[in-house]
Amino acid sequence: MSLQIQMIGTGSAFSKKFYNNNALVTCNGFTLLVDCGYTAPRALHELGIEINHINGLLITHIHADHVGGMEEFAFRLKYTYKYRMKLFVPADLVDSLWNQSLRGGLENKSEGFFGLEDYFELIIMEEAVSTVIHSGFTLELIRSEHIRDKPSYSLLINEKVFYSSDTKFNYPLLVGLHEEQRCQYILHDCQLSSPGIVHASLNELLTLPDTIQGSVMLMHYDDYIEEFIGKTGKMTIMKQHSTYSFP
Numbered sequence: 410m411s412l413q414i415q416m417i418g419t420g421s422a423f424s425k426k427f428y429n430n431n432a433l434v435t436c437n438g439f440t441l442l443v444d445c446g447y448t449a450p451r452a453l454h455e456l457g458i459e460i461n462h463i464n465g466l467l468i469t470h471i472h473a474d475h476v477g478g479m480e481e482f483a484f485r486l487k488y489t490y491k492y493r494m495k496l497f498v499p500a501d502l503v504d505s506l507w508n509q510s511l512r513g514g515l516e517n518k519s520e521g522f523f524g525l526e527d528y529f530e531l532i533i534m535e536e537a538v539s540t541v542i543h544s545g546f547t548l549e550l551i552r553s554e555h556i557r558d559k560p561s562y563s564l565l566i567n568e569k570v571f572y573s574s575d576t577k578f579n580y581p582l583l584v585g586l587h588e589e590q591r592c593q594y595i596l597h598d599c600q601l602s603s604p605g606i607v608h609a610s611l612n613e614l615l616t617l618p619d620t621i622q623g624s625v626m627l628m629h630y631d632d633y634i635e636e637f638i639g640k641t642g643k644m645t646i647m648k649q650h651s652t653y654s655f656p
């Protein structure tokens with residue numbers, strides 16, 4: 410099954426040079442937007458991608474660089490495109506996504522809009538279960554360690570690509586996935602300064618064996634990434650707006 414990932418942004422949360430680290434994952438004609446940060450609408454606009462060309466949206470955790478564009482998405486789906494897009498949400502994020510993030514803008518009692526399902530076709534996902542979201546397109550949520558007591562998830566896509574989203578460095582997980590041949594590629598967030606605190610730092614990622622580094626692609630990085638060209642070991646730096654194929 411051919412799998413393509415286009416990074417609509419590769420920046421860290423506070424980047425002023427790169428858009429939020431959000432990605433379009435396409436498999437077998439189904440395009441999933443992984444996270445919809447506050448820059449996602451502009452990034453998609455610049456790429457010439459209309460919202461209605463996206464088949465589904467998945468949220469990894471509740472931070473503005475991952476959900477801040479959802480209000481605009483919801484309003485445009487409701488009033489411009491007039492359909493409910495599939496929204497894949499980890500079970501323990503459903504309540505906070507609405508009540509702590511979107512409700513202030515999207516609740517509209519006079520028109521009868523009280524929850525996520527008034528804007529999206531809500532699909533609740535469980536952790537550690539391989540879920541077929543479209544023919545030949547499977548996703549598994551892997552709970553990540555990002556902010557204590559705040560659920561966040563990495564993704565295993567088609568048992569081929571590990572997409573970290575936001576996580577602290579987890580050496581045993583990455584080595585385990587590689588040794589068990591559960592993934593061939595690792596797309597990982599990368600904080601250039603140390604310590605990582607809530608992200609994986611470059612120095613931590615550089616402790617991975619060369620055999621694994623060769624499959625690592627760095628994303629969610631700071632504005633001064635250019636200073637690190639040639640200093641990321643065997644790991645490559647993802648380019649914003651580029652599309653990568655994973656055969």
Ligand SMILES: Nc1ccn([C@@H]2O[C@@H]3COP(=O)(O)O[C@H]3[C@H]2O)c(=O)n1
Binds near residue numbers: 472473575607
């Ligand atoms: N303990 C923390 C918590 C958060 N942060 C920053 O806040 C950002 C929120 O979005 P993010 O992409 O998860 O990156 C986080 C850190 O930059 C941080 O630097 N230290």
Ligand SMILES: [Zn+2]
Binds near residue numbers: 422430472474475
């Ligand atoms: Zn982030």
Ligand SMILES: [Zn+2]
Binds near residue numbers: 472
């Ligand atoms: Zn985050």
